Amino acid sequence: NAGVMQNPRHLVRRRGQEARLRCSPMKGHSHVYWYRQLPEEGLKFMVYLQKENIIDESGMPKERFSAEFPKEGPSILRIQQVVRGDSAAYFCASSPQRTGVADTQYFGPGTRLTVL
Amino acid sequence: KQEVTQIPAALSVPEGENLVLNCSFTDSAIYNLQWFRQDPGKGLTSLLLIQSSQREQTSGRLNASLDKSSGRSTLYIAASQPGDSATYLCAVMGSGGSNYKLTFGKGTLLTVNP
Numbered sequence: 350n351a352g353v354m355q356n357p358r359h360l361v362r363r364r365g366q367e368a369r370l371r372c373s374p375m376k377g378h379s380h381v382y383w384y385r386q387l388p389e390e391g392l393k394f395m396v397y398l399q400k401e402n403i404i405d406e407s408g409m410p411k412e413r414f415s416a417e418f419p420k421e422g423p424s425i426l427r428i429q430q431v432v433r434g435d436s437a438a439y440f441c442a443s444s445p446q447r448t449g450v451a452d453t454q455y456f457g458p459g460t461r462l463t464v465l
Numbered sequence: 466k467q468e469v470t471q472i473p474a475a476l477s478v479p480e481g482e483n484l485v486l487n488c489s490f491t492d493s494a495i496y497n498l499q500w501f502r503q504d505p506g507k508g509l510t511s512l513l514l515i516q517s518s519q520r521e522q523t524s525g526r527l528n529a530s531l532d533k534s535s536g537r538s539t540l541y542i543a544a545s546q547p548g549d550s551a552t553y554l555c556a557v558m559g560s561g562g563s564n565y566k567l568t569f570g571k572g573t574l575l576t577v578n579p
Contacts, residue, residue: 391569456509
């Protein structure tokens with residue numbers, strides 16, 4: 350059973366371009382979470398999605414950022430008109446159901462975004 | 466708002482030493498607490514998960530304790546090895562309607578010297 354997959358692993362964008370980060374959850378997992386790790390900071394929750402639904406996007410900046418998890422295909426985190434402050438590691442995690450009880454979230458290797 | 470603090474920020478020890486990493490959190494209304502390991506350029510690996518009703522969990526050379534009322538957890542690593550070198554992250558999961566949201570500390574960077 351392959352783990353959570355993220356691509357690309359490294360992404361370089363110039364200011365003003367768009368960044369698209371992809372996350373394929375573990376097989377059988379229908380819940381996806383995105384976290385951002387800024388330099389010298391801890392991981393911070395951004396958004397929680399189920400298939401075709403955004404459950405909680407309270408941690409996601411209201412402008413330029415959007416996320417989706419379509420019925421088919423990976424979850425996408427999209428950042429429009431990137432700025433230098435968006436440079437960070439973006440981690441995706443998945444779980445088979447809403448995390449709770451003994452469940453944990455399984456993390457991918459992350460996408461490291463560098464904005465020039 | 467939940468805040469998680471980890472002390473020390475970095476730790477360097479000789480191989481074979483026993484060591485303790487500390488984690489504190491401000492809101493005791495948690496669902497569970499987890500310790501993760503993060504290797505450079507890699508994702509997070511869950512080491513131990515402690516439910517809010519539990520006091521400790523053990524896995525091999527690792528032991529994690531939880532004192533929810535005082536908002537503290539410790540990760541004890543016995544007989545450290547160079548392969549234990551990594552960043553260790555503490556994360557708490559909120560209770561109630563947000564029992565899916567992990568709040569992380571900034572981590573402790575551990576270096577075990579041969």
